[in-house]
Amino acid sequence: MLLVCRQAIDEETRQESETAPGEEKVVVCRLCSNVVTRPAHQTTVDSAFSHTFANPHGHVFEIGCFTRAEGCVSVSRPSSEFTWFPGYSWEIGACSVCGAHIGWKFSRINPPPSSPGLFYGLILDKLIFP
Numbered sequence: 001m002l003l004v005c006r007q008a009i010d011e012e013t014r015q016e017s018e019t020a021p022g023e024e025k026v027v028v029c030r031l032c033s034n035v036v037t038r039p040a041h042q043t044t045v046d047s048a049f050s051h052t053f054a055n056p057h058g059h060v061f062e063i064g065c066f067t068r069a070e071g072c073v074s075v076s077r078p079s080s081e082f083t084w085f086p087g088y089s090w091e092i093g094a095c096s097v098c099g100a101h102i103g104w105k106f107s108r109i110n111p112p113p114s115s116p117g118l119f120y121g122l123i124l125d126k127l128i129f130p
């Protein structure tokens with residue numbers, strides 16, 4: 001298994017690159033160009049935007065965290081097995097147009113009122129950023 005070290009997204013740069021309404025930038029599916037989310041929806045989980053994980057089969061994914069992803073639909077039941085984020089269950093997320101697996105939706109199990117109830121972890125390789 002070759003582990004490729006990818007350059008982390010620079011959050012400062014992303015925030016500075018936000019533009020006025022009407023020129024809002026979008027993040028699209030690499031396969032079909034469907035609008036999946038927006039840089040404005042980027043968030044941090046455990047103090048970081050991007051996280052690198054391996055699944056039980058040894059596949060390595062680098063994901064970025066987003067509060068919303070209107071172009072990502074859940075295609076599985078929630079599971080808490082092998083969860084990458086303790087306290088969260090996950091569902092497989094697919095592009096709403098082409099059906100490609102583009103990430104996961106993480107939902108907090110028994111969320112305290114003050115904490116975000118869910119976020120999307122999207123596979124950075126599967127997306128094109130502005």
Ligand SMILES: [Zn+2]
Nearest residue numbers: 029032095098
């Ligand atoms: Zn797509």
